[in-house]
Amino acid sequence: xxxxxxxxxVTKIYSDIVSSELSGRIFWVSYLLxxxxxxxxxxxxxxSDALWVEGMxxxxxxxxxxxxxxxxxxxxxxxxELACAGIFFAVGAASFLGSRNFGMMEFVLIMLSAKDESxxxxxxxxxxxxxxxxxxxxxxxxxxxxxxxLYQDDNVGYxxxxxxxxxxxxxxxxxxxxxxxxxxxxxxxxxxxxxxxCAIALLTWPVAQSxxxxxxxxxxxxxxxxxxxxxxxxLKVPDLRKIVLLFxxxxxxxxxxxxxxxxxxxxxxxxxxxxxxKRFKFAHQCLxxxxxxxxGQQLPFVSTIEAQNSDAARLILDNSYMxxxxxxxxxxxxxxxxxxxxxxxxxxxxxxVRLMICLAVFAVYGLSESYLLDxxxxxxxLAAWSRYFFPAGHAGRRARKSDMKSAEENHGGGQARxxxxxxxxxxxxxFKGKRx
Numbered sequence: 001x002x003x004x005x006x007x008x009x010v011t012k013i014y015s016d017i018v019s020s021e022l023s024g025r026i027f028w029v030s031y032l033l034x035x036x037x038x039x040x041x042x043x044x045x046x047x048s049d050a051l052w053v054e055g056m057x058x059x060x061x062x063x064x065x066x067x068x069x070x071x072x073x074x075x076x077x078x079x080x081e082l083a084c085a086g087i088f089f090a091v092g093a094a095s096f097l098g099s100r101n102f103g104m105m106e107f108v109l110i111m112l113s114a115k116d117e118s119x120x121x122x123x124x125x126x127x128x129x130x131x132x133x134x135x136x137x138x139x140x141x142x143x144x145x146x147x148x149x150l151y152q153d154d155n156v157g158y159x160x161x162x163x164x165x166x167x168x169x170x171x172x173x174x175x176x177x178x179x180x181x182x183x184x185x186x187x188x189x190x191x192x193x194x195x196x197x198c199a200i201a202l203l204t205w206p207v208a209q210s211x212x213x214x215x216x217x218x219x220x221x222x223x224x225x226x227x228x229x230x231x232x233x234x235l236k237v238p239d240l241r242k243i244v245l246l247f248x249x250x251x252x253x254x255x256x257x258x259x260x261x262x263x264x265x266x267x268x269x270x271x272x273x274x275x276x277x278k279r280f281k282f283a284h285q286c287l288x289x290x291x292x293x294x295x296g297q298q299l300p301f302v303s304t305i306e307a308q309n310s311d312a313a314r315l316i317l318d319n320s321y322m323x324x325x326x327x328x329x330x331x332x333x334x335x336x337x338x339x340x341x342x343x344x345x346x347x348x349x350x351x352x353v354r355l356m357i358c359l360a361v362f363a364v365y366g367l368s369e370s371y372l373l374d375x376x377x378x379x380x381x382l383a384a385w386s387r388y389f390f391p392a393g394h395a396g397r398r399a400r401k402s403d404m405k406s407a408e409e410n411h412g413g414g415q416a417r418x419x420x421x422x423x424x425x426x427x428x429x430x431f432k433g434k435r436x
Contacts, residue, residue: 018419023074027113030063030070032125034110037063038376039133042169043140044149044161047305064106067113075115076417081390085112085420088335091295095332098296104328104336107375111385119383120184126379127180134173137163149305159209166305171213172369174204176377178217179358182224183380186354189228197221212277212368216361223357231353241348244356248344251363252337255321259283276368282315283322296329320366320373328373336373343384350388355380 037060045053077085092108095101114122140146141163149161164170178197185193201217208214227234237243258280262269273280290299300315307314317323324333340359347356358380366372375382418426 018074018076023070024117026066026070026074027117028125030067031110031113031122032129034060034063035126035129035376036133039129039137042133042165042173043137043163044147044165046165047149064102064109067109071109071112072420074419075113076419077423078417079423081115081417082420082423085115088112091332091335094295095328096296098293098298098329098332099327100298101296101327103373104296104324104332107336107373107378110375111382114382114386115390117386119387122382122386123180123183123379127177127184130173130177130180134177162207166303167209168213168369171204171208171210172371172377174200174208175213175216175220175365176371176379179220179224179361180379182220183354183358183383186224186228189225191225194221194225212365216365219361219364223361224354227353227357234353235351241345244344244348244360245341247360248341248363251367252321255283255319255367259287259319259322276319279319279368282317283319283326285315286317286322286326290326292326293329294331296327296332299327318368318370320370323370324373339385340372340381343381343388346384346388352388355384355387359384 037056040056071085071089088108089112092105095104137146141148146163148163149165150159159167161167162170164173178200181197182189182193197217198221201214201221205214234240258272258276262273262280262284264270264281269280286299290297299317301317302310302312302315304314304316306312317327321337324336326333328336340363344356344359344363347353347359362372362378362380371377
């Protein structure tokens with residue numbers, strides 16, 4: 001009797017913890033710290049041999065374990081949601097084992113963790129940390145704390161990274177800050193938003209020297225402003241859903257065709273590839289030399305700065321679509337691209353023009369840069385996941401107590417939301433009952 005009472009007390013304490021604010025607080029502390037670590041990793045400090053940098057990476061691994069424990073012990077799921085989370089996690093883990101790169105797994109881990117969180121809060125936190133980090137990086141470079149990386153690029157010659165690890169990283173941070181700004185100010189966009197960001201785009205161009213970044217900035221500025229003003233007209237476009245999904249399919253097809261049929265002996269392909277700054281050439285090289293795998297493979301990438309400081313030939317894979325398939329594997333890459341396709345579809349079905357434009361802009365960005373696959377830049381997919389991917393949408397913290405009450409009253413019922421640990425307990429009790 002005493003043993004049963006103790007088990008009941010432990011179960012009640014656990015239920016109280018799950019229904020409390022603890023799960024949300026763990027997510028936010030972990031997510032914000034991971035963003036801070038990412039922002040540090042964006043700076044030139046990663047080229048140093050400082051011992052604290054290794055300590056920072058160990059701390060990041062600890063945060064991953066914390067999020068993983070939260071997913072198993074505190075996050076609430078319906079049965080089909082848990083099955084979906086399990087598949088995503090298994091495929092993400094397989095991509096890590098194949099490629100030895102944690103990028104896809106990190107995306108899966110944070111995306112699953114953000115399931116019950118407010119999309120607007122996620123974007124606000126993302127923009128605040130990114131903006132503060134950019135200003136701080138530039139200030140630390142200016143006073144000499146962060147060194148500038150001076151090296152030669154095929155297109156722009158020698159350039160200064162202003163404390164960042166690469167000029168494209170600087171451009172990417174400006175780009176996602178612009179996108180987050182227009183996302184958050186969607187309902188109150190004015191002409192001054194356009195004027196200010198056009199000025200920022202033009203003033204930062206000589207600094208970042210990123211043609212892709214400049215093009216994407218103007219796509220964001222005018223696409224988001226036009227979308228906010230003409231939302232009703234956009235939604236009335238015949239076959240809008242087909243147009244948007246076909247747009248994504250065409251971008252993916254361009255990447256695949258460019259990779260398959262690129263030739264060094266063709267003047268036409270060389271001209272096309274010069275527009276995409278050798279993205280097709282390197283993707284074709286990776287395909288020819290290393291082929292395709294189901295769950296990813298290690299590729300011997302050599303960055304521009306590494307090639308400059310050694311005799312190794314440069315090898316990069318910055319086209320997001322081919323990086324997903326060639327580096328992370330056909331199944332993990334296909335899962336990610338399928339998820340992105342679904343996010344675009346849901347944004348149109350739910351008449352969310354703001355999210356639709358954000359996802360479409362990132363899809364274009366993916367032709368030349370790999371940030372489509374980086375959860376530390378790709379906030380639109382996080383917003384789509386937490387808002388639309390589950391039948392109830394974003395439940396928020398207020399729903400947790402009712403979910404736990406439902407779980408207690410329905411003992412394994414299909415509509416109850418439980419933690420993975422509670423489902424595991426149900427399975428153990430079921431098999432124990434069968435033995436008896």
